[in-house]
Amino acid sequence: MxxxxxxxxxxxxxxxxxxxxxxxxxxxxxxxxxxxxxxxxxxxxxxxxxxxxxxxxxxxxxxxxxxxxxxxxxxxxxxxxxxxxxxxxxxxxxxxxxxxxxxxxxxxxxxxxxxxxxxxxxxxxxxxxxxxxxGSKAKSISVSFGGIKRTLLIQDIRFIESNGRKLIIHMKDEVVETYGTTADIMKELDKSFYQVHRSFIVNMNHISDYTRSGIQTTDGESVPMSKYKYKDFVSEYAAFLESELC
CATH class of the missing domain: 3.40.50.2300 (Response regulator)
Known part of the structure; x- marks a missing residue:
């Protein structure tokens, strides 16, 4: 050390x-x-x-x-x-x-x-x-779209957006699409992810700021916050930050 x-x-x-x-x-x-x-x-x-x-x-x-x-x-x-x-x-x-x-x-x-x-x-x-x-060992998930299978590092995911039957995964350097629901993909993600809106999941490792209406990611993207999720999010985010420091 x-x-x-x-x-x-x-x-x-x-x-x-x-x-x-x-x-x-x-x-x-x-x-x-x-x-x-x-x-x-x-x-x-x-x-x-x-x-x-x-x-x-x-x-x-x-x-x-x-x-x-x-x-x-x-x-x-x-x-x-x-x-x-x-x-x-x-x-x-x-x-x-x-x-x-x-x-x-x-x-x-x-x-x-x-x-x-x-x-x-x-x-x-x-x-x-x-x-x-x-905890820094890279974890990954597998997704497929158009017959092409991809392996994505969880740490590189900023947020995930649901649009109809599609999931739009916003990564560090690219945007990846796959089919599925937020409920399905949440089962594959770890505790660093939280669903802040019916259609949005955010990686809490990459939150720069937040308000009652939305989240700012470290990449400068804006993610909407459900008013029904805000109170639970604040509690979960505080617990997450504490757990990151054990």
């Missing part, structure tokens, strides 16, 4: 590293002085599993902007919202905590960092990383 620590205060970086090693001495620990170093590292295709990120970095980009850029990168390559790195924000300003929800930060630690609280959060993060990497 690779843990990154981004804080412009050397003593804070060293303290976090000490706390990590008290709990587990196996992770590789990387130190970053500022947000630019983090973004450059990730842009080279290198991995970070857990990122301790100071939200109040003195040099721009600050921690929040770094988190936003990391999320945008995940969306651009088609990764789920829960993709690594898991971000644990660090700050001396607890009033900034609400901002963390907008980028789906895993946790939030307030300076001065309490050793016991740090240990609990780190163990939670380790478990979440394990679950995410374990």
């Amino acid at each position: 690779i843990v990154g620590i981004c804080d412009d205060e050397k003593n804070v970086r060293e303290l976090i590293a000490t706390y990590i090693r008290r709990v587990d001495d196996t992770p590789e620990i990387l130190f970053f002085n500022d947000g630019t170093e983090v973004l450059q590292f990730v842009s080279q295709g290198k991995r970070i599993d857990i990122l301790y990120l100071d939200i109040d970095l003195k040099e721009m980009p600050d921690g929040m902007e770094v988190a936003i850029k990391l999320k945008e990168k995940q969306i651009k390559v088609g990764n789920a919202a829960s993709a690594l790195p898991l971000i644990i924000f660090i700050t001396g300003l607890p009033e900034r905590m609400p901002e963390a929800f907008g980028v789906r930060a895993f946790q939030f630690l307030v300076k001065p960092i309490d050793a016991k609280q740090f240990g609990l959060v780190f163990e939670q993060a380790k478990k979440a990383v394990f679950c995410i990497t374990k």
Whole structure:
């Protein structure tokens, strides 16, 4: 496991590293002085599993902007919202905590960092990383249309639309048609899919935003929301996000 620590205060970086090693001495620990170093590292295709990120970095980009850029990168390559790195924000300003929800930060630690609280959060993060990497094995479904059989990766499905006897499957890079009903295909999909409307099924991994009337996917597509489904959807989506972090 690779843990990154981004804080412009050397003593804070060293303290976090000490706390990590008290709990587990196996992770590789990387130190970053500022947000630019983090973004450059990730842009080279290198991995970070857990990122301790100071939200109040003195040099721009600050921690929040770094988190936003990391999320945008995940969306651009088609990764789920829960993709690594898991971000644990660090700050001396607890009033900034609400901002963390907008980028789906895993946790939030307030300076001065309490050793016991740090240990609990780190163990939670380790478990979440394990679950995410374990669940990353590609699952697929088979569909056919016009005598041609296709195998589709579930993780690449954004949403599914029912139109008469046809199912229109909106993928990462294409649209695929097959015959069937939403009830039939729901039996083949996993828990990351939810039927938000009589004619629409959405992959909750690829939701960017939602309102009472519709869902915005990470690709910028709009999916209508049934007013009768909204309350249950909010509950299911919250449970899904929690389950993604085990």
